[in-house]
Amino acid sequence: MDAIILQILNGLDKGSAYALIALGLTLIFGTLGVVNFAHGALFMIGAFCAVTLNRLLTLSHQVVDETRTDFLGNPLKVDVPYVQDIFGEVTGAAIIDWSVPLAILFSIPIMIGIGVIMERGLIKHFYKRPHADQILVTFGLAIVLQEIIKQIFGANPIPTPAPDVFRGSFDFGTMLGFDPNVIIYPYWRLVYFGFAAIIIGAVFAFLQFTTFGMVVRAGMADRETVGLLGINIDRRFTIMFGLAAAVAGLAGVMYAPINSPNYHMGMDFLVLSFVVVVVGGMGSLPGAVLAGFLLGILESFASMNEIKSILPGIDQIIIYLVAIIILLTRPRGLMGRKGVMED
Amino acid sequence: MFGLGKKDLTLFLIVAVMALFAPFILNPFPTDSGMAQFNAGYPDLMQRFVIFGILAIGFNILFGLTGYLSFGHAAFLGVGSYAAVWMFKLLSMNVIPAILLSMIVSGLFAVVIGYVSLRRSGIYFSILTLAFAQMSYNLAYSVLTPITNGETGLQITLDDPRILGVSATADGGIPVTNLFGLEMRSFETLNIGPWAFQFSVGYYVAAIIMLISFYVAIRIFRSPFGMMLRAIKSNQNRLYYTGLNARPYTLAAFVISGMYAGLAGGLLACMDPLAGAERMQWTASGEVVLMTILGGAGTLIGPVLGAGFIKYFENIFSKINDQVVHAWVSFLPDGLENFVVAIIHPFVGKGWHLTLGLMFMLIVIFLPGGLVEGGQRISRRLRRKPAEDDAKSASTEPAE
DSSP states (O other), rough: OHHHHHHHHHHHHHHHHHHHHHHHHHHHHHHHHHOOHHHHHHHHHHHHHHHHHHHTTTTTTEEEEEEOOOTHHHHSEEEEEEHHHHHOOOHHHHHHHHHHHHHHHHHHHHHHHHHHHHHHHTTTGGSSSOOOHHHHHHHHHHHHHHHHHHHHHHHSOOOOOGGGGGGGGEHHHHTTTTOTSSSEEEHHHHHHHHHHHHHHHHHHHHHHHHHHHHHHHHHHHHHHHHHHHOOOHHHHHHHHHHHHHHHHHHHHHTTTTTSSOOOOHHHHHHHHHHHHHHHHHHTOOHHHHHHHHHHHHHHHHHHHHHHHHHHHHHHHHHHHHHHHHHHHSSTSSSSSSSSSSOO | OTOOOHHHHHHHHHHHHHHHTTHHHHOOOTTTTGGGOOOSHHHHHHHHHHHHHHHHHHHHHHHHHHOOOSSOOOOOOOHHHHHHHHHHHOOBBBBOOOOOHHHHHHHHHHHHHHHHHTSSSSSHHHHHHHHHHHHHHHHHHTHHHHHHHHOOOOOOOOOOHHHSSSOOOOSSOOOOOOEETETTTTEEEEEEEEEEEEEEEHHHHHHHHHHHHHHHHHHHHHHHHHHHHHHHHHHHHHHHHOOOHHHHHHHHHHHHHHHHHHHHHHHHHHHHHHEEEGGGSSSHHHHHHHHHHHTTOOOSHHHHHHHHHHHHHHHHHHOOHEEEHHHHTSSSSSSHHHHHHHHGGGGGGGGGHHHHHHHHHHHHHHHHHHHHHHHHHHHHHHTTOOOHHHHHHOOOOOOO
């Protein structure tokens, strides 16, 4: 029992990342009808927003500290971040410590900007082209973005710490009445899950309860009619693309402490996210979220030693296996609608 | 002749002549000149030209004719390589059984994957093939380690049985791949003045196999079977309404194209008896797609051009480093020189993938028909028939 709960918890954080990326992919697909292979790159750029902010905040200058001496007896030179000059020592240190959550604010405008530029500059010209062309051009874009990040930040993963408060793990088992030290879960992963839940909820609420969301949903159902009603649907769809980019970016920002960002993390997640979207059903937002968590949890179950001893290697292929089985038994995915991508 | 039309025969002969005289054609600069680094006429690179040409020709039979975009073609390449190396380990170092086995194994593999994946079309098909390829890649690294030797890669060793051959040569070395005694790695150098032309056995074996594959591809393109595949691309529903089942045809195309990829993988192993799982990674599949698109999907010569183009630039661009760029622009004033080098730096050497990605995008955006379409446009422009230009581009599909 405790092992099962532990695996479900372990699956949640990866599942959250899948769900967030798949949600963005589905938003783009549902609104614009474009298959975006560069979405993983947006996730990666989000993670590097966190890295960038961290680096900006820790920019420092050297100050000679007369009270202390180094091992040679000279006055010690201390690196003092500019942030501490501006906000004072304590507040400044706290700001640096909280750089990853702060990067959320920092990344939203950047990601929306990138998304809008991408849509207006490139994707717009591909609405009428075949899906194969869309896949290829966004695949090319993904390579370009990935290489640019590699040139700027190098090929090695860059550790980006979470705030001190969230470091370490807590004993989840004692809360449920299990023995201590059986179910231990890092705080930050719990934060990640909560954050993902909030974002997913916000996107759904936005689409469901605002006029803008209503128009967008109407446009997803029948673009032409909405256009005939005198609504500029293209502009709204552009904004939706920006939003989807922001969702992917935020998923990346918060993922930075879990897995040190490297330039190919986007590609790694992209392939899986596509599988998630297809399993959930192309164009279905609830399907994408459901499939994201489902596959995340399945993956963590498959990596249990008990299961691996029966079916060796299953943890490596479980997601693909499930995708193949689902596509063959339920061709539209778990919650796919009729008429989407049928031809 | 050979059952080819006049146009196809000309094309085939041009390719044949180019392939056979490649050591001369690709070596235009004397060895001692500064331009020698742009020479492509050395065995290793020429082998890659023709081998990846085979891969792209095969991919084009599937993608160019039926329109099914497979994103997992590298899996067949990897399987072919493994099969060939196992043949070297168990049977003999002769390349013929290795190539045959790699085609058979990858063909069987393609039957299984194709049977499942071809139930769906469009993006679903792409994702399914991608899923299968990633699965093979992951398995090759984990459970199948006894067969694939995991991260180290499968290599031939001194204690392999090699029933029909020898485990070790007389002087205790590992035997080399050969064709009835002709060693793949051996080559002759012909010195004419400052030029040095290298004729490698491995290259000619690969080139002849490439020509055979190219010939088969032409025959497929012109056959009723090829027409059927094109019908599938243009409208599958109508095909169903006429009472024809498209799936056996697509499956056949998939298997043929998988066998081409297996053949290419087998040849790679023949030139260098080593197989690793990284050949199956999905970026490798993406590269095949790129080669075909770049050259011109659905055209006969396109994939070969695309493969050569990419492999050449991959090789040349990744060799150019900052010193080379400095040497080129040394005529500029110092500040400007450094500036130009700084601009070029991200695109060459290790940054070659950036150039590749940009090229990819530019081709898809501006030249969806690839190099072949570009060539056609230029020749049409030269013949100056602007009125006909529009009508033609509207009516002719790239499926030439």
